[in-house]
Amino acid sequence: MNQQLIDRLRAFHGHLGPFAMLGYRAGKLALAHLQAPSHFGIRAHVLCPPQTPPSCFVDGIQYGAGCTMGKGNISMEASEGIEVTVTVDDGGASVVIRPRPEVYSSFAEWMKEGSDETAALRVLGMTDDELFEPLA
Ligand SMILES: [Zn+2]
Numbered sequence: 623m624n625q626q627l628i629d630r631l632r633a634f635h636g637h638l639g640p641f642a643m644l645g646y647r648a649g650k651l652a653l654a655h656l657q658a659p660s661h662f663g664i665r666a667h668v669l670c671p672p673q674t675p676p677s678c679f680v681d682g683i684q685y686g687a688g689c690t691m692g693k694g695n696i697s698m699e700a701s702e703g704i705e706v707t708v709t710v711d712d713g714g715a716s717v718v719i720r721p722r723p724e725v726y727s728s729f730a731e732w733m734k735e736g737s738d739e740t741a742a743l744r745v746l747g748m749t750d751d752e753l754f755e756p757l758a
Pocket of ligand 1: 635637639641642674675678
């Protein structure tokens with residue numbers, strides 16, 4: 623089940639956790655919605671709490687959408703809630719992806735019941751509708 627994805631995300635981020643997986647899913651959803659390629663020609667602006675584990679969301683976005691610090695096409699702003707806006711360059715379309723707060727507020731409990739990995743796999747197994755608010 624998506625073993626390559628799981629191994630690569632773990633290798634990139636250093637561990638497999640629910641916030642990184644949530645960021646990966648958000649990045650993928652944004653690209654699919656915009657019908658945009660990853661890595662180039664897009665930029666991501668991420669709002670999230672500035673400390674781990676919620677900030678692990680940013681690494682998931684980097685992995686899922688290919689917007690990275692080195693290319694300068696991702697920025698982060700401290701916030702209580704979590705969301706990402708992905709915009710196609712040169713005045714293109716944009717989409718705001720908002721994870722459901724009731725989902726990520728359960729992550730601490732899921733990690734306590736199992737582990738960061740089991741919580742991440744639970745996120746991977748959920749549908750976009752379960753994870754994210756309807757796209758604006
Ligand atoms: Zn993490």
